[in-house]
Amino acid sequence: MNLKELKFARFETRAQAIVFDDKGTVLESDNTIFDFEPSQSNVFEEIDLFQGMEEITTSLKNAEELKFNCISISIMGRESHFDFIIQRVDDEGKKFFCLLIYDFAEQYQRVLELQQERNVRDIESKKLERENRRISEENEVINRLYDQMTQSGSSEYVLLKSDNLLVNIDLNTIDYFEAYGDYIKVHTEAKMYIIHNRMKNIEGQLPKGMFVRIHRSFIVQINKIKNIEQMSLNVSEKILPIGKQFKAELLNQMNQL
Amino acid sequence: MEISKKVVVAGHFGVGKTSLIKRFVHEKFSDQYLTTIGVKIDKKQVDVNGTSVNMILWDIAGEQSASKIPKNYFIGAHGLLYVFDLSREETYKDLNDQIFEITKGNPDIHTSVLGNKSDLVDKVLIEELKTEIPISFRNTSAMTGDNVEEAFKTLATNMI
Numbered sequence: 001m002n003l004k005e006l007k008f009a010r011f012e013t014r015a016q017a018i019v020f021d022d023k024g025t026v027l028e029s030d031n032t033i034f035d036f037e038p039s040q041s042n043v044f045e046e047i048d049l050f051q052g053m054e055e056i057t058t059s060l061k062n063a064e065e066l067k068f069n070c071i072s073i074s075i076m077g078r079e080s081h082f083d084f085i086i087q088r089v090d091d092e093g094k095k096f097f098c099l100l101i102y103d104f105a106e107q108y109q110r111v112l113e114l115q116q117e118r119n120v121r122d123i124e125s126k127k128l129e130r131e132n133r134r135i136s137e138e139n140e141v142i143n144r145l146y147d148q149m150t151q152s153g154s155s156e157y158v159l160l161k162s163d164n165l166l167v168n169i170d171l172n173t174i175d176y177f178e179a180y181g182d183y184i185k186v187h188t189e190a191k192m193y194i195i196h197n198r199m200k201n202i203e204g205q206l207p208k209g210m211f212v213r214i215h216r217s218f219i220v221q222i223n224k225i226k227n228i229e230q231m232s233l234n235v236s237e238k239i240l241p242i243g244k245q246f247k248a249e250l251l252n253q254m255n256q257l
Numbered sequence: 258m259e260i261s262k263k264v265v266v267a268g269h270f271g272v273g274k275t276s277l278i279k280r281f282v283h284e285k286f287s288d289q290y291l292t293t294i295g296v297k298i299d300k301k302q303v304d305v306n307g308t309s310v311n312m313i314l315w316d317i318a319g320e321q322s323a324s325k326i327p328k329n330y331f332i333g334a335h336g337l338l339y340v341f342d343l344s345r346e347e348t349y350k351d352l353n354d355q356i357f358e359i360t361k362g363n364p365d366i367h368t369s370v371l372g373n374k375s376d377l378v379d380k381v382l383i384e385e386l387k388t389e390i391p392i393s394f395r396n397t398s399a400m401t402g403d404n405v406e407e408a409f410k411t412l413a414t415n416m417i
Contacts (some may be wrong), residue, residue: 052333056333070297115318126347
């Protein structure tokens, strides 16, 4: 087999040629892919590509052609990606049309996979961009509010950031603050908040005389202390340790009440 | 009377063009995203005041820009459904330019604009977009089927 024959053998099974008239009636077909019966079959009726385009097709000039690549369509129950070339070919003063159908399903399958990957990646990255923008805008608003509120010296409420939310907590409801790694647990009468902050910062924000530091890890509201023992105290039914270095200041604050 | 009309469905990728057609033609929906390459042709017959309109739907692979769509896909088209995603700004930010790019070669084409995925955004945003976007559009949801039938039928009515 020579190269030309080899090339033709590979290609032959994927290409079909059909000749039809200006009514769409099939005059000749090599029936490589689909069986069209001359005089009986009609391409305008059997191939959806032509529907709504009959007029455009029949008004083609001699030798003029229309090309449609990568058309996913069902023909005679077989769905695939096809390329189509429609050409007007006049012969002996008669008007004929030639339809070439190429079945490139395998090649287009690979294109489909690559395109799918590209589109999904693009959609996901845009989604991520939008989410980052939203978070950064929210943070900006929260930080601005936070700065405003903490600078205003409000003594009845404290504004804390918890789970990206700005929570305005009534100081009277806070039992105690507990260090928790890089975070602080704020124990209130109703619930517990976890905020990203340091004990030293919180201590600076709280009104003097209302809260006292009793341990490296605890700041308690003085009014909530039920009783004090040698090295511990009771706040809202919780026993908290008293650090040696904080005991004097605790007693000092208690004496002032 | 029975007539056939070619309708091109275009818009950015991932906006739900294929899902809208699937909802309209087969009354089905899948939330799995499967991209379209080239064109997928489907059809559905609708009745418009006693006229049977055979809508031949050319579902064109979404591109970031309409200028990348092969022009011959629009040959003989009677209608255009331009779809964008209400939840993705990049699909509607230059809507005017995208539609102009398509219709400049097809000045007689009947055009409808659809803001799809209305189920993903709240009504307030839709109302805001209706004042911001300079082209009137109909919001649809291929997932719930909201407004889908009406969108296609309105275009069919306009085309005859």
